[in-house]
Amino acid sequence: MKRGFGIFILLGAAVGYTATPAADVESTASLVFGSFSSPENAANWAARVSLLLNTPIEVESLRNAQGVWYRVVTTAASETTLNAVRRAADSHKLTYWRLTRLPGSPDVVAETLPGKSKPPPPGPVRHAPPVRAREPEPIAHEPGKDAADTNSQLDFDLGLQTRTYRVEGFNGQSRFQPSLSAQLDYYRTWDKERQSLTFAPYIRYDAEDSERSHFDVRELFWSQVGNDWDLHVGVRQVFWGVTEFHHLVDILNQTDLVENIDGEDKLGQPMVHLSLVRDWGILDIFALPGFRERTFPGQDGRLRTVPMVDGDHPIYESGARNTRVDGAIRWSHNLGPFEFGIYHFTGTSREPQLVPWGLTSGEIVLRPRYPVIDQTGLEALAVLGDWALKLEVITRSGFGARYAAFNVGFEKTLVGVMGTRTDLGLVAEYMFDDRDDEAFNTVFEHDLAFGTRWSMNDIADTQALLGVVWDVKTEEYFFSMEASRRLGETWTLLLEGRVFGGADEPDSNAPLQSLFDADNKTASLQRDDFIQLELTKYF
Amino acid sequence: MDLGRVQADEVELRYFSYLFLFCWVPANAALPLADGLTAEEFGLAIFQEADRRDAGYIDLQVDLEMILRNSRGTESRRLLRIKQFEKPDDGDKLLIVFETPKSLKGSALLSFSHRVEPDDQWLYLPAVKRVKRIASRNKSGPFLSSEFAFEDLTLQEVEKFTYRFLRKEIFDDRECFVVQRKAVDKYSGYSKQIVWLDTAEFRIQKIEYFDRREGLLKTLEVRGYTQYDGRYWKADRMLMVNHQTRKSTELVWRDYRFATGLSEERDFSTNSLRRVR
DSSP states (O other), rough: HHHHHHHHHHHHOOOOOOOTTSOBOOSSEEEEEEEEEHHHHHHHHHHHHHHTTSSSEEEEEEEEEEEEEEEEEEOOOOOOHHHHHHHHHHHTOOOOEEEETTTTTTTTOOOOOTTTTOOOOOOOOOSSSOOOSSSOOOOOOOTTTTTTSEEEEEEEEEEEEEESSSOOTTTTTOOOOEEEEEEEEEEETTTTTTTTHHHHHHHHEEEEEESSEEEEEEEEEEEEEOOOOEEEEEOOOOOOOOOOOOOOOOOOOOOOTOOOOOOBBBOOEHHHHHHHHEEHHHHHHHEESOOOOOOOEEETOOOSSSBBOOOOOOOSSSTTTGGGGEEEEEEEETTTTTEEEEEEEEEEEEEEEEEEEEESSOEEEEEEEEEEEEEEOOOOOEEETTEEEEEEEEEEEEEEEEEEEEEEEEEEEEEGGGGSSSSEEEEEEEEEEETTTGGGOOOOSSEEEEEEEEESTTTTTEEEEEEEETTTTTTEEEEEEEEEEEEETEEEEEEEEEESSSSSSOOTTTHHHHHOOOTOOOOGGGGOOOOOOEEEEOO | OOHHHHHHHHHHHHHHHHHHHHHHTTTTTSOOOGGGOOOHHHHHHHHHHHHTTOOOOOOEEEEEEEEEEEETTTEEEEEEEEEEOTTTTSSOOEEEEEEGGGGTTOOEEEEEESSSSOOEEEEEETTTTTTEEEEESSSSSSSSTTTSHHHSOOOGGGEEEEEEEEOOOOOOTTEEEEEEEESSSOOOOOOEEEEEEEEOOEEEEEEEEEOOTSEEEEEEEEEEEEETTTTEEEEEEEEEEETTTTEEEEEEEEEEEEEOOHHHHSSSSHHHHHHOO
C-alpha cells in the first residue's frame, strides 16, 4: 500500500512542467480533484488528472473522524498557473473544487468528505464534488451471495413427427407413420446452487407402432456439488465418446431404439455417480443398480429386423436378471490440445445378442439376450489447428471370445466457406471390428463414413448434416440427412432422411438366413428408406 | 481479498512511467514519440494500462441479451448467462450458457483462453448430453449467428495483438487515444482494427474492423459505461454494424456481479458444463 503511494510522489516530483514565473506569488489555494480512502485509487486518479491537464498533481493524506483520507490536489503553484489548470480542467469537463489553506493548519479545512451531503466547501466551487471522488465501496459480494437460495425452471416441448417411407414394409407395415411426443424438464436448485433436483419425463404416442408409443423417465436425480467433486443420485444420462457416426465407447445408458436408429436417444439409467475433479483429471465412479431393456419396434413398426425382436421376453445371463448392480470407473483428462478418457465397465451388456426363438404358433421371433460383459474403453482427441483427430477403442469379453473394435477419424472445420457466413465441417471416420464377419451385433465392422456439417449462421440457426456410411467389404451403404431451422423464437422444424442400399431384401421363405448373412446384415432395412418431418414447439 | 490490487502494485512503477510519458504526446505527434517511445510501444502501453484497469475482479457474472437484426429489420433475440474467471498468469476462463431461444436452452460453451496458444473450447449439447471439444483455431466465424465474430468477444489478452498509436482525437465529446491493432494470429478475419479509447479511463469507445482486403467491414460502438465497485468500467450496450451486409447486432449487458465466489474447479470444468442450466 505504502509503496504505490511513495512511487507516485517520487514520479510526481519528476514530472516536467512549465516553470512557475518567479514574479508570481505562490498561492495558498489549490484545486482538489477528489478524495479517496485508498491511496492507490488516489494515486491512480492523480496520474490521470496529471496526464489530462499536463500539470503535477499530488496526493496528500489527511486525518479526520472517519480515518485517513487521500486527497488528489494540485501542487503549490501561483494563481496564474492555477487559473491555467482550471481552464484545462473545464475543457476536460473535470470536476474540482478550490481549497484555500488556513495558515498553520493545513489539514483543518472545511472539506466536504465523500459520502457526506454537506454543501460544498467555501470558495468558488464549480461543481458538486466529483463523481470520481466517491470512495470505492469495498467489494460487497460474499461468495455465493448472488445465487438465489432457491431457483426453479420448468420447460416443456411438444413435437409432431411424420415419417414417410418409400414403400410398404416387408410385413406390409404402413408407409406413413405419424406420432406425437412431449418432453418436460423441471429443475430446482437450492443451497446456493450446491444442490439440485432434475426431473425430465418423456412420452411418445405413435399412431402405427404400439411399441413406439412409450413413456420413459429420462432423468430424475438429485445432485450435490462440492468444490472439487459432484455427487449425483438417481436416473440419469451420461454420454462418452468423440466420434460422430458410431458411438462405440458409450455404454452406461440403454439405447431407446424405437426413437431413432442412430443410437443417440437413450433411456434413463439409475445410478450413483461420484465425480472427483483433480489436477490429474476427472475420476468418475458409477454404481448402476438396475438394468434397462432396449426398446424394439413392434409388429407394425418400421426400421426393425425381420423377423421382429420380442423385447418383452429377454434372456439374461445374470441370475439377478435386471436387478444386477453394474459398475464403471473412468479417468479423463485434458492437456491443452489433447484429451482422453479411459474406463472399465463390468455388468450386463446394454447391447443384446439376438436369439431366434420359435413360438408355439410356429412363428419365429428374435429374443434379446443380455450377457454379462467386461469392457475397457478408450477415447482420445487431439486438436491440431482446424483439425480434430478422434479415436475410440473398446475391448469386450462376454460376447463369445474377447474382441476389440475401434473408430478412428477426423473432423475439419472450414470457417466462412466460399466467402459466405457458412461454416462447413468435414468428417471422415473408419470403423473396425476384429471379429470381421462374425460381428453380428454391429453393422460397423469394416465401414468408411464421410459427412459434412453445414452451419449457415443465420438468424434461424439453419443447420444441415449429410452423411454416408459404406461397408468397404460388403458394399452395403446408407445415406443420412438431417436439417433443422427455427421458425420464429419458439418453433423448430427438423427434416431427416435415410436411404439404405447395397444389400438384398430378406428372403421371405427364409428370413433367418439373411439375418445371419454377413454380407447382408442390413437386409431388413432395405425397404425402410424414409423422410421425416418434425415440428417442435417450445414452451 | 484484493488480489488484483497487490499484483497491480508490483508493476505499478512501469505503468506509471508510461502514464507520465502520455503527458508529452501532442495532438499530432511526430513519430517516434518523445523519450524514444515509438508509436508501437505507446500503443502497447495504452492497452496494457487498459488491461490493468480492467483486471483484478477475480470473477464476474453477467447476463447478456443479443439482438440480431438483418437488413430487412427482422429481429431475433438470444439470452445468455456468462461467467468469467480471471487467471492472472494465463488467459481467463469463460462459460456461456444459453437461456433462449428455448430450442438451444442448456447449451453451453466453455473456453480457456491462453495468451499465445489457441484457446481450449468445449461445447455442451444437452439433447445428447455430450461435451464436444471444438477445434478453435479459426475464430473469424460468426459468434452465435451474430455480427460479432468469436475473436471479437473472446477475451482479448494484450499479447494477442501488435499496436500502433495513431493520434489523439475527440470522439463523442471525449478525448480519445486512437490506436491501430493487428492480431498476431494469422487466422484472424481482420487485416487491422482501429480502436478509440478515452484518455480519462482507457475504455474502448469504438472499434473499426477492416477485412482482409483492407476494406471497412464493421464498426463497433460501445455505450453506457458504468463503474462497478468503484473500479471497473463496464459497458451496458454494444452495437456492431456490418457495413457490407447491413446486418447489425446489439449486445445488452445486464446485472454485472463481481467477485461472486466462483471456483475454478467447480464452475469452469467440463463437469460444470454438463450441469449448467
